[in-house]
Amino acid sequence: MRRYKKNKVKSPSVRLRYPLTKSISLVGLMGSGKTTVGVRLARKLGVAFVDSDAEIEVAAGHTVSEIFEKFGEDDFRNGERKVIDRLISDKPMVLGTGGGAFMDRDTRKNLKDRTITVWLKANIDLLVERTSRRDTRPLLRAGNPEKILRDLAKKRYPIYGQADITVETGVGPHEKVVNDIIAKLNDYLAAEKHQQDPNGPRNTPQKVRQKHTRRYPPKKVRPQRSPVEKSPGKEA
Ligand SMILES: Nc1ncnc2c1ncn2[C@@H]1O[C@H](COP(=O)(O)OP(=O)(O)O)[C@@H](O)[C@H]1O
Ligand SMILES: O=C(O)C1=C[C@@H](OP(=O)(O)O)[C@@H](O)[C@H](O)C1
Numbered sequence: 001m002r003r004y005k006k007n008k009v010k011s012p013s014v015r016l017r018y019p020l021t022k023s024i025s026l027v028g029l030m031g032s033g034k035t036t037v038g039v040r041l042a043r044k045l046g047v048a049f050v051d052s053d054a055e056i057e058v059a060a061g062h063t064v065s066e067i068f069e070k071f072g073e074d075d076f077r078n079g080e081r082k083v084i085d086r087l088i089s090d091k092p093m094v095l096g097t098g099g100g101a102f103m104d105r106d107t108r109k110n111l112k113d114r115t116i117t118v119w120l121k122a123n124i125d126l127l128v129e130r131t132s133r134r135d136t137r138p139l140l141r142a143g144n145p146e147k148i149l150r151d152l153a154k155k156r157y158p159i160y161g162q163a164d165i166t167v168e169t170g171v172g173p174h175e176k177v178v179n180d181i182i183a184k185l186n187d188y189l190a191a192e193k194h195q196q197d198p199n200g201p202r203n204t205p206q207k208v209r210q211k212h213t214r215r216y217p218p219k220k221v222r223p224q225r226s227p228v229e230k231s232p233g234k235e236a
């Protein structure tokens with residue numbers, strides 16, 4: 001009880017001022033908060049949250065670790081590409097991607113074309129600490145997690161930098177990151193609106209509430225033979 005109160009740091013609440021016509025996809029390294037911040041962001045925006053890792057697990061009937069172990073990373077990436085393509089065809093939502101998804105050229109193009117991409121950027125020491133809490137990330141088991149994360153950052157940061165919006169996340173609570181994302185989304189959507197209609201009003205505040213359509217986390221894992229979905233549109 002005491003801990004909850006202590007952690008309940010109030011930061012000024014920010015509201016989305018524009019209707020959401022596209023999904024928001026969160027990209028970034030493992031531990032940056034794509035899943036846990038994503039759930040809270042979706043709740044605040046009144047839209048559904050989906051996590052591509054969780055959806056792949058449902059479609060494959062295996063955990064991410066099992067998929068890497070039994071079928072290899074390439075199979076995982078194939079499944080990830082198809083699942084993300086399916087998810088972003090749905091109505092606007094918040095999508096938490098896996099850290100490697102945006103590195104795939106097709107997935108990146110798909111996310112860039114059809115969603116607002118947000119890079120959650122955190123310093124590596126923080127990511128090392130956060131990812132050490134759970135042993136669910138196969139890539140970090142292959143050696144020293146800190147070195148692996150630093151090497152991945154070198155390779156991935158120039159690509160994550162192609163996202164529409166970058167939000168730095170520090171030691172503050174999840175809600176602070178949610179507010180920072182919404183503030184940047186307001187700027188982004190205002191600029192987009194202005195571009196479409198340069199003579200229109202700069203700000204048209206609107207209350208945005210969209211219904212949850214999808215449950216998070218998904219109810220159960222449905223067994224299936226291979227994580228690679230046979231053809232687009234056929235996956236669970
Ligand atoms: N802004 C934050 N403040 C506090 N803890 C955080 C924050 N972002 C992530 N975490 C914690 O870090 C861990 C990993 O977060 P997660 O959302 O699973 O990251 P990702 O999906 O990007 O790998 C979780 O324990 C989560 O609660
Ligand atoms: O960075 C990556 O390549 C991966 C990140 C993981 O997701 P999180 O970023 O949510 O941990 C998961 O998709 C898989 O272990 C591979």
Ligand SMILES: [Mg+2]
Binds near residue numbers: 035036051053096097
């Ligand atoms: Mg995640």
